[in-house]
Amino acid sequence: MTTAEEFVEFAEAVSARLRRTAFLLCGDWHTAEDLAQTALTKVFVSWRRIRQQDAVHAYATRTLLNTYLAHKRLKHTGELLTGWFPERVVQAPAPEERIMLLDALATLPPRGRAVVVLRYWEDLSVEQVADVLGCSPGTVKSLSARALDKLRVVLGEEMAEYGSPSARPGQEREPRGTHDG
Numbered sequence: 001m002t003t004a005e006e007f008v009e010f011a012e013a014v015s016a017r018l019r020r021t022a023f024l025l026c027g028d029w030h031t032a033e034d035l036a037q038t039a040l041t042k043v044f045v046s047w048r049r050i051r052q053q054d055a056v057h058a059y060a061t062r063t064l065l066n067t068y069l070a071h072k073r074l075k076h077t078g079e080l081l082t083g084w085f086p087e088r089v090v091q092a093p094a095p096e097e098r099i100m101l102l103d104a105l106a107t108l109p110p111r112g113r114a115v116v117v118l119r120y121w122e123d124l125s126v127e128q129v130a131d132v133l134g135c136s137p138g139t140v141k142s143l144s145a146r147a148l149d150k151l152r153v154v155l156g157e158e159m160a161e162y163g164s165p166s167a168r169p170g171q172e173r174e175p176r177g178t179h180d181g
Contacts, residue, residue, distance in 0.1 A: 003047055003048055006047075007043075007044050007047050010043075011043075011044075014057065015036060018039060018040065018061075019032050019033060019036040020121075021061070021064060021117060021122060022036045024105065024117040024121050025064075025068045025110075025113060026068060031071075035064060035067050035068055036064065038067050039060060039063045039064035040060070042063050043056070043059065043060050043063055058132070061132060062131075062132045065114055065118070065133070068110070068114065069110055069114065072110040101155070103154075104151050104154040104155050105151070107150060107151075108150060108151070112143050112144075112146060112147035114133065115129055115133070115140055115143045115144045116147045116151070118133075119140075119144060126141060126144075
């Protein structure tokens with residue numbers, strides 16, 4: 001098998017995972033596709049130099065993350081991304097919950113969002129995330145703690161707005177900003 005054929009086989013195996021991870025990082029399917037394609041292009045350019053073929057998945061994830069962070073540094077638009085899902089998940093949560101979670105994830109700074117996605121979506125350890133980000137495990141822990149704290153605040157407000165599962169049936173909510181006091 002030639003190296004090009006090996007790469008094609010690898011790219012077919014990981015492209016969907018890279019695209020989903022990129023979506024969680026950026027929150028937009030079109031940008032996620034671009035990020036995944038750019039990452040795969042960079043991996044292809046380096047394919048012959050990758051010495052440990054068993055580490056190629058980690059290399060691709062690292063390349064995707066670096067591509068995302070470079071994209072965030074270079075592109076500062078005033079766009080507001082919305083949560084829209086073209087794919088169906090086997091047992092998907094309610095669309096409102098998914099949109100609420102993606103909107104909350106979008107409030108995080110790029111590195112904090114990267115830590116949350118890598119830790120809780122990719123299921124990497126603190127040490128693995130530190131390797132991918134090129135920082136210390138302590139930095140990963142502090143970024144994770146700050147990101148999770150912010151998510152708790154944002155999601156706490158959102159849960160109050162949409163109504164939490166623990167709310168009593170028939171209990172009415174006041175729209176945000178309309179209460180007295």
